[in-house]
Amino acid sequence: MTRPTRIHIHLDRLVHNCRLVRKLHPGPVLAVIKANAYGHGDVLCAKTLAPLVDGFAVASLEEACRLRDAEIQLPILLLAGVFDPSEMEMVLTHGLTPVVHASWQIDVLHNASVKSPMPVWLKVDTGMHRLGFLPEHVLPAFQSLSHGGKVGPVILMTHFANADTSDDALLQEPLRKFRHVLGQLPPVETSLSNSGVLLGHPGIQGDWARPGLMLFGVDPAAPGAATRQDLQPVMRLTSCVSAERTIDVGESVGYGSRFTAQRRTRVGVIPCGYADGYPRSAPEGTPIQVGNSLAPLIGRVSMDMLTVDLTDMPQAGIGTPVELWGDSVAVSTVAAASGTVAYEVLCQARRAAVQVHWAEDMP
Numbered sequence: 001m002t003r004p005t006r007i008h009i010h011l012d013r014l015v016h017n018c019r020l021v022r023k024l025h026p027g028p029v030l031a032v033i034k035a036n037a038y039g040h041g042d043v044l045c046a047k048t049l050a051p052l053v054d055g056f057a058v059a060s061l062e063e064a065c066r067l068r069d070a071e072i073q074l075p076i077l078l079l080a081g082v083f084d085p086s087e088m089e090m091v092l093t094h095g096l097t098p099v100v101h102a103s104w105q106i107d108v109l110h111n112a113s114v115k116s117p118m119p120v121w122l123k124v125d126t127g128m129h130r131l132g133f134l135p136e137h138v139l140p141a142f143q144s145l146s147h148g149g150k151v152g153p154v155i156l157m158t159h160f161a162n163a164d165t166s167d168d169a170l171l172q173e174p175l176r177k178f179r180h181v182l183g184q185l186p187p188v189e190t191s192l193s194n195s196g197v198l199l200g201h202p203g204i205q206g207d208w209a210r211p212g213l214m215l216f217g218v219d220p221a222a223p224g225a226a227t228r229q230d231l232q233p234v235m236r237l238t239s240c241v242s243a244e245r246t247i248d249v250g251e252s253v254g255y256g257s258r259f260t261a262q263r264r265t266r267v268g269v270i271p272c273g274y275a276d277g278y279p280r281s282a283p284e285g286t287p288i289q290v291g292n293s294l295a296p297l298i299g300r301v302s303m304d305m306l307t308v309d310l311t312d313m314p315q316a317g318i319g320t321p322v323e324l325w326g327d328s329v330a331v332s333t334v335a336a337a338s339g340t341v342a343y344e345v346l347c348q349a350r351r352a353a354v355q356v357h358w359a360e361d362m363p
Helices: 011-024 034-039 042-049 061-069 085-093 103-111 135-146 169-182 195-200 331-337 342-351
Strands: 006-009 030-032 055-058 076-078 097-100 118-124 151-158 189-193 235-240 243-247 265-270 287-290 293-298 306-309 321-325 355-358
Touching (some): 011 042, 034 042, 042 055, 042 061, 055 061, 061 076, 085 103, 097 103, 118 169, 135 151, 135 169, 189 195, 235 342, 265 293, 321 331, 331 342
Parallel strands (some): 006 355, 030 055, 055 076, 118 151, 151 189
Antiparallel strands (some): 243 265, 287 321
């Protein structure tokens, strides 16, 4: 008998979430599927989304090449552009679209053997201060890109540092900077909207949307709360109760004896741990769905096991189904309790050795 812990990927829900994006944004949509589609499997997710979107965005040349090797023909944006001049040949070979965020990347474009004008996204640093040209340097960068006939069209983009908050005021100054830059340029298309903007700031609209996390059913601003819109979680992590025991008052469970029973406690053991992507930092009380009820995590999460309190759940026992996150327990709830974000938890789960099951109700 195989170990019962599984990841389930529901591609029909991915389609549902993408259709929600289409309702929120009337313009073209670039699906962000970096980091193996946030842990959901980039190639299969790309093939599922291809009829619904206008292109994809990834973090690296390796990710882009994997999509091209899988015969994904839609435009693919390299969100950080090239990391080295030597990558430019592959960009041209595979028909990729680079983001340009630094002067040296412009030099690489000018030195490349570009046979026909290639599209480029020009990034403006409006306050994130990671990548991008400062507002006062955007016009010279645009002019340099436009010289020589190797680039076209240019799409102007930015990334807001506080898009995941519900406070519109935090976006006003970066938005002012972006619009000021835009007013200095000839007419160009723009990209402003990631998942946080689409869900929380509908008044901010650029031409191209760049949804990422929301495609996978997670609201980046709603840890533990109801998601905005009707997002459906694409990934579920499940298992079952594999063992149980009863401990007396004063006895402990797990490494470090972190949990000590204050009452006679029935302990359920679940064969899932941090090797499966469940956060080791999850504290006691983190909810876990056992059967039809929520049970609190007790004790420290170990490599391939964790424990829950079943004292008040007489109906639960060995073999009872368990959901670690998914429909009943949001992954953002687990992440927030563990001091991290849903992005990290989802990505870590797919790096683990746990078996992946693709839902049969594919579109």
